Amino acid sequence: MNFKSAAKxxxxxxxxxxxxxxxxxxEAGEFNETDLALQRSxxxxxxxxxxxxWLKMKNAAAYIVEAKHDINPVITTPExxxxxxxxxxxxxxxxxxxNIPKDIYMPRGKFTVFQAKQKTGKxxxxxxxxxxxxxxGHRVAIASGEMPTGQLWLNLWMQDQFLRLRxxxxxxxxxxxxxxxxxxxxxxxxxxxDFRKKYDGKIFAxxxxxxxxxxxxxxxxxxxxxxxxxxxxxxxxxxxxxxxxQNIRDFREGHIQNSIFLTNAFGxxxxxxxxxxxxxxxxxxxxxxxxxxxxxxxINFYRKEEESGEKSPTITIxxxxxxSTASGKFDRWLDVKSGAIVPDAGYTVPExxxxxxxxxx
Numbered sequence: 197m198n199f200k201s202a203a204k205x206x207x208x209x210x211x212x213x214x215x216x217x218x219x220x221x222x223e224a225g226e227f228n229e230t231d232l233a234l235q236r237s238x239x240x241x242x243x244x245x246x247x248x249x250w251l252k253m254k255n256a257a258a259y260i261v262e263a264k265h266d267i268n269p270v271i272t273t274p275e276x277x278x279x280x281x282x283x284x285x286x287x288x289x290x291x292x293x294x295n296i297p298k299d300i301y302m303p304r305g306k307f308t309v310f311q312a313k314q315k316t317g318k319x320x321x322x323x324x325x326x327x328x329x330x331x332x333g334h335r336v337a338i339a340s341g342e343m344p345t346g347q348l349w350l351n352l353w354m355q356d357q358f359l360r361l362r363x364x365x366x367x368x369x370x371x372x373x374x375x376x377x378x379x380x381x382x383x384x385x386x387x388x389x390d391f392r393k394k395y396d397g398k399i400f401a402x403x404x405x406x407x408x409x410x411x412x413x414x415x416x417x418x419x420x421x422x423x424x425x426x427x428x429x430x431x432x433x434x435x436x437x438x439x440x441x442q443n444i445r446d447f448r449e450g451h452i453q454n455s456i457f458l459t460n461a462f463g464x465x466x467x468x469x470x471x472x473x474x475x476x477x478x479x480x481x482x483x484x485x486x487x488x489x490x491x492x493x494x495i496n497f498y499r500k501e502e503e504s505g506e507k508s509p510t511i512t513i514x515x516x517x518x519x520s521t522a523s524g525k526f527d528r529w530l531d532v533k534s535g536a537i538v539p540d541a542g543y544t545v546p547e548x549x550x551x552x553x554x555x556x557x
């Protein structure tokens with residue numbers, strides 16, 4: 197919002213106030229939380245302009261834009277309910293290389309929490325999962341407040357390289373390799389461009405540093421404008437850096453409200469998805485356990501620390517809580533460079549597996 201004069205600003209404030217009054221009349225004078233927040237934001241714009249507090253004014257204006265694009269409630273019909281029941285698949289499967297039993301799957305209409313301590317591989321696990329889901333036909337939208345989109349795509353490509361070709365590269369290795377001028381490596385350099393192009397329309401990524409939960413959902417829904425179809429999977433990385441509503445002063449209360457909003461959004465859109473989260477020393481969600489209470493499934497990832505101080509490549513996938521499936525613990529192997537999760541250190545690529553079995557027959 198750019199206002200070159202006080203008169204234009206006042207005109208916009210008047211327009212927004214009229215919209216608010218109209219909404220009040222429709223709802224017979226009953227305010228919901230968003231309406232009150234919108235009213236406060238309109239007041240904040242006026243005060244901020246008088247004090248020439250441009251940052252505060254910008255934040256208030258951004259909130260108004262978000263509120264106007266809020267998620268809409270769903271009025272169900274018998275037909276809609278029947279279609280939902282008849283939809284194929286009760287949930288989203290895990291990648292086959294994780295070797296998780298098929299009767300354990302992530303639910304639709306609820307988020308699944310992927311949580312771990314720092315440097316365990318929770319973000320890489322999320323990327324591993326969404327890459328597989330995109331491969332089997334899901335349309336994935338990722339909102340990351342930690343990784344810019346270029347870094348996200350690079351990490352997805354690194355996992356693809358390991359799973360298909362067993363090329364084990366760290367992010368630094370991959371960047372050096374891609375930037376080399378050695379003509380012998382042109383084909384591999386081109387592969388990252390081809391990979392990005394292959395998944396265009398299947399994976400939509402946004403860089404969302406400091407975005408509120410409402411704005412994150414609005415961003416995820418933008419994927420439909422780009423791909424022409426609604427996403428079937430959302431992924432948010434990560435819970436502790438989702439911005440809080442400007443009208444909420446308490447940080448913990450902000451997380452509770454974020455969790456409630458995301459719960460409603462996932463349910464209304466009937467999408468499955470992943471909320472990446474840090475865990476504390478007790479293995480629970482950092483800052484607020486509300487995310488665990490609202491989740492359809494909670495998965496903890498553990499890696500033991502070795503004597504060297506580095507973490508073991510053995511990763512435990514603990515399905516800690518699930519509303520609709522069994523739970524369990526599964527020890528797998530993490531390629532610490534690419535972040536790919538496979539059954540064990542002896543993993544061989546699919547083509548090599550195929551040639552082995554063919555030679556035995």
